[in-house]
Amino acid sequence: MATPVMAGGFQAxxxxxxxxxxxxxxxxxxxxxxxxxxxxxxxxxxxHPPAGHFHYNQTTSxxxxxxxxxxxxxAQLQKLSNEYEPEVTGPLVGDRQSSSxxxxxxxxxxxxxxxxxxALPSKYAFFRTCRGDGxxxxxxxxxxxxxxxLHVGDVAKFDVEEARLISMNNLLNLAGFSEDVYIxxxxxxxxxxxxxxxxxxxxxxxxLLLEAFNDMGVSxxxxxxxKLLASAxxxxxxxxxxxxxxxxxxxxxxxxxEAAVCEIDDIxxxxxxxxxxxxxxxxxxxLYLDRSVGDEVNAHAISQPMNFNGLLPMIRLLxxxxxxxxxxxxxxxxxxxxxxxxxxALAYNNNHNFEEASPDANLLSMxxxxxxHNRFQTVDQSFGHRWPPATYDFDPTPAPQxxxxxxxxxxxxxxxxxxxxxxxxxxxxxxxxASPISHQSPASHHSLQLEQQPMQLPFHPHPPxxxxxxxxxxxVERGGPFRPSMYELEPGFGTGEVTPFQTNIFRxxxxxxxxxxxxxxxxxxxxxxxxRTGNKGRHxxxxx
Amino acid sequence: MALxxxxxxxxxxxxxxxxxxxxxxxxxxxxxxPGITAFPDDENxxxxxxxxxxPSSTPYENLVxxxxxxxxPTYPYAPPTVLFKTPIYHPNVDxxxxxxxxxxxxxxxxxxxIGTVLLSLQSLxxxxxxxxxxxxxxxxxxxxxxxEFKRLVLARHKTPEELDAADL
Numbered sequence: 001m002a003t004p005v006m007a008g009g010f011q012a013x014x015x016x017x018x019x020x021x022x023x024x025x026x027x028x029x030x031x032x033x034x035x036x037x038x039x040x041x042x043x044x045x046x047x048h049p050p051a052g053h054f055h056y057n058q059t060t061s062x063x064x065x066x067x068x069x070x071x072x073x074x075a076q077l078q079k080l081s082n083e084y085e086p087e088v089t090g091p092l093v094g095d096r097q098s099s100s101x102x103x104x105x106x107x108x109x110x111x112x113x114x115x116x117x118x119a120l121p122s123k124y125a126f127f128r129t130c131r132g133d134g135x136x137x138x139x140x141x142x143x144x145x146x147x148x149x150l151h152v153g154d155v156a157k158f159d160v161e162e163a164r165l166i167s168m169n170n171l172l173n174l175a176g177f178s179e180d181v182y183i184x185x186x187x188x189x190x191x192x193x194x195x196x197x198x199x200x201x202x203x204x205x206x207x208l209l210l211e212a213f214n215d216m217g218v219s220x221x222x223x224x225x226x227k228l229l230a231s232a233x234x235x236x237x238x239x240x241x242x243x244x245x246x247x248x249x250x251x252x253x254x255x256x257x258e259a260a261v262c263e264i265d266d267i268x269x270x271x272x273x274x275x276x277x278x279x280x281x282x283x284x285x286x287l288y289l290d291r292s293v294g295d296e297v298n299a300h301a302i303s304q305p306m307n308f309n310g311l312l313p314m315i316r317l318l319x320x321x322x323x324x325x326x327x328x329x330x331x332x333x334x335x336x337x338x339x340x341x342x343x344x345a346l347a348y349n350n351n352h353n354f355e356e357a358s359p360d361a362n363l364l365s366m367x368x369x370x371x372x373h374n375r376f377q378t379v380d381q382s383f384g385h386r387w388p389p390a391t392y393d394f395d396p397t398p399a400p401q402x403x404x405x406x407x408x409x410x411x412x413x414x415x416x417x418x419x420x421x422x423x424x425x426x427x428x429x430x431x432x433x434a435s436p437i438s439h440q441s442p443a444s445h446h447s448l449q450l451e452q453q454p455m456q457l458p459f460h461p462h463p464p465x466x467x468x469x470x471x472x473x474x475x476v477e478r479g480g481p482f483r484p485s486m487y488e489l490e491p492g493f494g495t496g497e498v499t500p501f502q503t504n505i506f507r508x509x510x511x512x513x514x515x516x517x518x519x520x521x522x523x524x525x526x527x528x529x530x531x532r533t534g535n536k537g538r539h540x541x542x543x544x
Numbered sequence: 545m546a547l548x549x550x551x552x553x554x555x556x557x558x559x560x561x562x563x564x565x566x567x568x569x570x571x572x573x574x575x576x577x578p579g580i581t582a583f584p585d586d587e588n589x590x591x592x593x594x595x596x597x598x599p600s601s602t603p604y605e606n607l608v609x610x611x612x613x614x615x616x617p618t619y620p621y622a623p624p625t626v627l628f629k630t631p632i633y634h635p636n637v638d639x640x641x642x643x644x645x646x647x648x649x650x651x652x653x654x655x656x657x658i659g660t661v662l663l664s665l666q667s668l669x670x671x672x673x674x675x676x677x678x679x680x681x682x683x684x685x686x687x688x689x690x691x692e693f694k695r696l697v698l699a700r701h702k703t704p705e706e707l708d709a710a711d712l
Contacts, residue, residue, distance in 0.1 A: 181657060260623070260653050
């Protein structure tokens with residue numbers, strides 16, 4: 001939806017590009033613009049004309065005008081091209097994956113895009129796609145809202161949010177929406193809040209959320225609900241918002257927000273942020289990937305997060321003209337305990353089902369060094385359609401390892417600046433593994449192996465959920481490449497028993513020599529002796 | 545564009561549409577709006593027949609118009625298909641009963657329902673949008689020769705009884 005509203009000074013968005021309502025495939029922006037896209041010519045709407053005569057398919061709007069001059073012909077084709085919308089595919093909300101995939105996507109595109117996308121993964125390690133069906137911006141913010149609440153991981157917070165949303169019915173009523181009409185949509189949002197709040201005990205919130213947003217009924221209801229909230233918010237502050245609009249607030253809301261298919265524009269982003277995101281204490285930032293001058297994406301902070309015991313829940317959106325996806329910084333993600341829901345992640349990614357084939361394969365893949373063998377097998381499988389072979393940096397085969405208690409043994413009495421982290425956090429991270437090209441995978445895989453005794457694993461009972469996990473506030477920057485690590489809290493830290501720099505953030509950063517992007521890249525090696533002794537003590541304390 | 549491709553992801557979509565339409569039917573039965581009726585054709589709920597009374601002090605006064613409504617699996621996120629079954633002479637309706645009304649196309653919103661659609665159509669009868677007519681002659685006459693317009697409206701109109709007799 002083009003924005004007719006950029007006029008007199010919505011300062012915060014001053015240099016935001018106008019939305020072009022043309023969609024989705026970034027490649028459409030990269031290569032030189034053809035007057036028509038090849039797929040257009042191939043589509044059934046147009047058939048190759050015999051020389052000199054132009055016969056249109058019956059289904060075209062020009063069926064009644066079979067003879068055209070070349071100019072008309074060209075104009076007609078251009079019109080078809082302009083109206084062309086690629087068929088939208090993919091999940092409504094995708095799994096979290098490494099943002100190096102974006103760089104790969106743009107590898108052959110315009111140099112500005114190439115530079116910007118290559119700089120992306122170092123700052124914003126992960127992203128999640130939203131289907132570009134004209135709702136992606138609404139969907140991305142709504143999804144981010146729920147995901148950020150999961151990140152905070154406080155059951156009470158979900159209750160508070162439900163109460164707050166219910167109280168906003170007054171606002172909707174005031175804007176003239178009938179409760180009969182909106183309550184169905186609102187209920188879906190309340191339900192999801194309740195479900196996610198309940199999931200904190202179990203720790204399956206991330207998969208519930210993804211499932212909900214991939215259900216067309218639920219997802220559309222929630223999108224409709226947040227649209228109504230944005231509309232009601234604007235209408236309740238009509239004088240304020242009128243300054244940014246060229247048409248009256250009521251028609252703006254009905255055409256650009258309430259209309260069933262209309263992409264979110266800057267005004268609506270601001271309104272939705274004020275109505276939904278900011279009062280929940282969640283930050284919202286939009287990263288603009290466009291052809292503007294610069295080496296990286298332009299960031300715009302729409303709202304600032306509140307501090308929840310050291311957690312700063314953020315929604316980050318990647319904006320490419322006409323489309324929004326969700327971005328993550330590594331520190332947006334909670335402490336790494338991502339193995340718990342690996343089955344869920346695999347379920348989305350049937351490329352890799354062979355790992356589940358035999359328990360032996362699982363055991364083998366847990367031995368460091370063996371996974372690289374697996375890697376080459378699956379690389380071939382997973383390259384089928386989406387991923388070009390440039391993505392050598394990953395291990396797509398984290399074997400399902402459900403019985404894992406990596407962190408629990410490290411629970412000495414909490415020192416002062418420590419945030420309690422509930423079970424849900426462990427999960428929050430999990431979809432990373434669904435991605436075939438997460439460069440996090442090799443590292444986390446390793447850390448896992450160092451933390452447990454492989455032979456016992458299949459028989460190890462499910463651990464009780466850790467009640468409190470000591471975690472240094474990872475969002476605090478300390479200068480220097482090293483971040484605080486939970487291992488610092490462990491007795492014997494630094495005595496050589498445990499490899500010192502083990503936070504996942506460090507492991508996944510290019511400062512780690514085990515990271516492929518490190519100039520002095522050196523793959524991690526397995527030392528059986530260290531491995532076993534390092535592990536035993538911890539394992540014992542876990543079972544007591 | 546969006547919803548058509550997404551429908552497949554929602555196995556429960558059909559049930560949800562039916563539920564929503566059930567609820568709308570309840571509302572219409574409990575709180576009938578004067579001048580408007582609507583009822584599903586069968587248990588399937590996806591096709592409805594509605595009537596609207598021509599608004600007073602318009603050329604359509606005292607006339608009753610029958611319409612068909614069809615709801616797709618993505619309703620209410622996509623508009624229903626609405627057609628005039630009663631032949632009508634109107635600037636924004638063509639001779640097959642197709643209607644040109646923005647809220648039935650790109651301005652559709654999920655907050656609309658059967659009642660609001662029918663009310664919008666009723667008001668369209670009295671306030672045609674002559675800038676984008678489907679029936680150019682009607683748009684012309686509306687501005688220039690209201691008497692002739694009325695004559696043509698009446699000439700074209702058929703009562704529901706006549707329609708039934710003709711089995712339309």
